[in-house]
Amino acid sequence: MSTLRRTFGVDEAGRGPILGPMAIAVVALESRQAGALCRAGVVDSKHFGAGPDACELRARLAEQIRSKAIACEVRLVEVEEIDHYTWRGQLNALERRVVTELLRELAVAHGDRIVCDGATLFSPLRALFPWLEARDHGESVHTAVAAASIVAKDARDRAFASIAARYQPEFGPIAGGGYLNAATRRFLDAYQARHGGLPPEARKSWGNKDAANLSLA
Structure with missing residues (x-):
């Protein structure tokens, strides 16, 4: 059994569009996997831009991420649920609920590192995971968060397509x-x-x- 520390990266895609679902992803990596994915070009999904070529690149990288990651989960939050929470001014609460469910499904332990993209959005989750790191532009610093951003965006790309x-x-x-x-x-x-x-x-x-x-x- 590996004793290397796992980093769970968390990011979303599709919060802002009017059409289609939002995707939220959690990707867990150990250091050697993070290094390999970084060398393969895993960076913040926004760096790839839009259009068919960008979608194809994200799809290829998402496949590599899924093959190398210790864990990789993505959930599509459908329009009806987004509307239900947004009308009540609770879209942030919806994102936090989904992330909490994903982290619990993945059996995150105290020895694991959790890095979420979004300081204000995810800081409240420290009440449940005191060691959680919530930071802006986390995908620019942590490969696990960049990987989560790619997996989420790929899922959102496919749903919109x-x-x-x-x-x-x-x-x-x-x-x-x-x-x-x-x-x-x-x-x-x-x-x-x-x-x-x-x-x-x-x-x-x-x-x-x-x-x-x-x-x-």
């Missing part, structure tokens, strides 16, 4: 990853005009006024 493919025959491509940009607004306006409401994959709680008034005019 499925949504975009579902609607492409009727509305054409949806660019921009589900964020409320011009392309997404055009899709949502067209969907509303044709079906009389937002699609089920849209967060009704997102930006409140923005979700209720999508027209570019």
